Amino acid sequence: MPKGYWIVNNLVTDPAAYAAYRDANAAPLAEYGGRFLVRAGTQEVREGPANPRTVVIEFPSLEAARACYDSAGYQAAIALRAGAATGAFIIVEGYGD
Numbered sequence: 001m002p003k004g005y006w007i008v009n010n011l012v013t014d015p016a017a018y019a020a021y022r023d024a025n026a027a028p029l030a031e032y033g034g035r036f037l038v039r040a041g042t043q044e045v046r047e048g049p050a051n052p053r054t055v056v057i058e059f060p061s062l063e064a065a066r067a068c069y070d071s072a073g074y075q076a077a078i079a080l081r082a083g084a085a086t087g088a089f090i091i092v093e094g095y096g097d
Helices: 015-031 062-070 072-081
Strands: 004-012 035-039 053-059 085-093
Touching: 004 062, 015 062, 015 072, 053 062, 062 072, 062 085
Parallel strands: none
Antiparallel strands: 004 053, 004 085, 035 053
């Protein structure tokens, strides 16, 4: 079964509020088997527009990635992120996993 991934590319506008979101998302990510592959490391944009913070989280399956996003715990974390960051959030199925 292919793995699932969250790919997030955002601009943090309120670091203190974003830190609260980051703390709140730890429990739902652990519950659904989320594992950080990329967490805002050095980024070099070669083509196209991009925000300065990129995160990639791996899940055991696409279903787990979706379920985590839809969970009450993660939805509560999203409420903390509102106004603290803008950008793109993509859930995608892995290839050849």
